[in-house]
Amino acid sequence: MSAKQIEVQILGQAYRLSCAPEAEASLREAVARVDAEMTKARDSSAVRGTDRVAVLAALSLASELLKLQKSVRHGEAFPVEEIRRTMSHMNQQLDAAIGQLNVQP
Template sequence: MTTKQIEVSILGVPYRLACSPETEGALLEAVARVDAEMSKIRNNSNVRGTDRIAVMAALSLASELLKLQTSVRHGEAFPAEEIRRTMHQMNEQLGTVIQQYSMQ
């Protein structure tokens, strides 16, 4: 697997990260999300210090993740890949049934 180095900035602090070309887009999205969350906390609260801001951002993002996981478990939300897989299976089953009836 090929890795490359990318330069990113979180709260104005530069970081060099290693990633594969295939995961670069997702990593850049994650960096943008973390930077946005940390900026929001820095600008809208009395929390000071990058380490404390990072912990608060991590807690906020973890809370969002847990809420999403709970809603998925309760059937309130479905991951897109699961929906695609289910639709593909249903289309295959429908195709098989249609083919059987068209041969009769």
């Protein structure tokens, strides 16, 4: 497939990006995340240069990514207890449904 050109805004600045058509939604989501992080970095610090704001935003996103990777390695990124509760509840519902089938003539 051919690349698609899209125009996005990050911190009020227009950028023309190229991506595969099937990747557009993910790219736009990433752009929105970067824009939000840069806006937060600009608004919460005395730094005003766009390049410095970009570095602060990149550091924040990298820190978030590293925390997530670490929690995945330690098996903490998934809500294990919630999954167990849901599975238990589903098993109870299945048992009840099977019980009703066995009772009916």
